[in-house]
Amino acid sequence: MTTLSTTLAKRLEDPRLFRQYAYVNGKWTHGEGGREEAVYDPATNEAIGHIPLLEAEQITAAVDAAEAAFVHWRALRADERCERLLAWYDLIQANREDLATIMTLEQGKPLPDARGEVEYGASFVRWFAEEGKRTYGETIPSHIPNASLGTIKEPVGIAAMITPWNFPLAMITRKAAAALAAGCPVIVKPANETPFSALALAELAERAGIPEGIFNVVLGEPAEVSKILCSEPRIRALSFTGSTRVGRLLIEQSANTVKRLSLELGGNAPFIVGPDMDPKEAAYAAVAAKFQTAGQDCLAANRILVHESIHDEFVAQFTERMAALTVGNGLHGEVDLGPLIHRQAVEKAAAIVDDAISQGATMIAGDQSQAPGDNFFMPVLLTGVTPQMKVWREENFAPVAGITAYSSDDEVIEMANDTEYGLAAYIYTHDIRRIWKLMRALEYGMVSVNSVKMTGPPVPFGGVKQSGLGREGGATGIDEYLETKYYCLGALGSVSGS
């Protein structure tokens, strides 16, 4: 193992949050086969550390540990689990600055955004700590003479979680806090690009008194680890956030063990601007909805659909606002966009832009010679985007904005729904009849009207169509980790005494 990189050593108040091991059964674990992988700062391409790639037996050992620990964790009272989760929440908040630094170094997002994600991630821990106390069953009016019927909620069992690199902390806490509060042990497999946020969470979970075997972080070759997690019958729930491509694979691999699946997959969000909107107000909102996390966000506005009557002014305002965005290393000063996660992401973005131009789109801005490093991509604006282009069909996951003009509400509904995805959609208009019509007609799990911000602990986050299965957060997020057990108590005698 390499030692802590000098950059990190200088920057962290608590260097013990930076761990280069997996975390299994309460122990920091190295790979028994000697395989390891470097993790790079996407802004500089420098290795910031290494992670072990665990062997199959070590992944199975994590399942053994979770199975043994489950007995005690599920037996705790809900308020006892709540206390541990609140302790975890407090520690995440207290170490916010270090967690943000680790995140910026491995993911690249600007430090203020990383701080925001730590806060966001912590908020799910507090939410589910409380929700764990409200996993009510119900009583059912009996149709059977002298019987009492009802339901109780029980933890589903060991829950595995496979998470992406774009939100390395919050995508873990939104799942893990729900599962832990429900009484389930957790095995997390973070993205290999961003393992250190997950490992810092493990360190803080241990300090919070979450017992050994209850929160495990396994690392390894992704396809290898996922196959084991999917085919392991003792793992009863699998929660995945990532691409639709990998989501489909995990569905196949989990079929034999008939797991509970929660899938948060890709998006292709339309951002619809009505004819009544102030073009400047709408353009500024669209820039905010497009470029956060350098466009690497499942909620990013992927197709901007603007009414033809305000299209040209909207494009002018968008261009001006976009030109003010600064691109650079997220650790240095105030930047709006950090790097993309790696060089392949830059190449994919360039290919999407080339494809659009070759099919007739106009590039208004986006001079890549200004990019401050190999993994940076300057924001691009394309107009005249059509449904044949990749920028329309694919989730571009890059700072590439594509604008299309439309002429009627019916046309824009058809355009917006013309995708296999159905995660989130934005509507900008003040016309209440248009809002209602669009909101009902859009085939999306989440619709945000006149607001870029739509997420947070109280909301049921998730998509329809090929954007996923299930909901995270909100009043129902904990249900992904609970089974409903029905009971029938017969031969009780009637209330009147017969």
Ligand SMILES: NC(=O)c1ccc[n+]([C@@H]2O[C@H](COP(=O)([O-])OP(=O)(O)OC[C@H]3O[C@@H](n4cnc5c(N)ncnc54)[C@H](O)[C@@H]3O)[C@@H](O)[C@H]2O)c1
């Ligand atoms: N719906 C949501 O809430 C949400 C949130 C964040 C990201 N996302 C989606 O995630 C995607 C970007 O993240 P990504 O590039 O990390 O996704 P990805 O699907 O490539 O990877 C996600 C996870 O799957 C693992 N993985 C990769 N290849 C695998 C394989 N062959 N078998 C098993 N596991 C494998 C990765 O190591 C990672 O842990 C985008 O599509 C984005 O929309 C969705």
Ligand SMILES: N[C@@H](CC=O)C(=O)O
């Ligand atoms: N921004 C999303 C993550 C998607 O990439 C969220 O809030 O969950």
